[in-house]
Amino acid sequence: MKVRDLMTNEVITLKAKHTLQDAAKLMLDLNVGVIPVAEEGDKLRGIITDRDIVVRAVSKGADITKAKINDYMSPKLVSINPSESAEEAAKLMAEHQIRRLPVVEEGHMVGIISIGDLSVVDIHENEAAFALHDISTPARPQL
Template sequence: MKIRELMTTDVQCCAPDASLQQAAQIMADIDVGIVPICSANDRLEGCVTDRDIVIRAVAKGMDVNTTRVGECMSSAMVSCSPEQTAQEASNLMADHQIRRLPVVENGRLVGIVALGDLAVVGIHENEAGFALSEISEPGIH
């Protein structure tokens, strides 16, 4: 099955100059733990997670109202294409130990696919299980 058939297409993103509070409000409003960071024309520049906000800003005493998302976001993004398969996406998730994968087409964010999206489709239980087992492995540091 192609990622295009599994991905969430109604993705809320914010600009790198948005405050961390604004990104956190988006997360709260739509009940997610990640917000893609996009520049003009929906060009993916990175992502910020609830964990990024806590570890990279709050724990350091930074003000979430004045600190910009661009200061705390992850910019080294792993993404996939809508034409890739669920197996390819789960392999990317496992290889990079991530649970959510932005979907990019012609440089533009067109969706996001989460480990849960793979798990809800019965034929992909093995792919989701494999990805989760690899994601859950402790990294070698």
């Protein structure tokens, strides 16, 4: 099965100039933990997660009503093309320990796929379960 058959097509984005509070409110309204950050409509620049907000900003005393997404988002993105297989998506998620992949075609975001999307299809050797295991294995803290 192809990523395009499983992905969520309608993805709401924010701009890097929005505040962390804007991101948190949108996450609450949409019941999601990640918001893609895009410019010029659908040109993906990064992703802001609920974890980014808490660990990178709130824990350090940032004022989320003024702090900009640009300063706390994850700019290094792993993405996938919609023509790739579900197996490839699971492999990338496991390798990079991420639960969601932006789906990008010709430089433009066309959707997002999550580990949950993969869990509903029968992919080779239950790669969604393997991916979830690898994603959920915590990194060792640096002492």
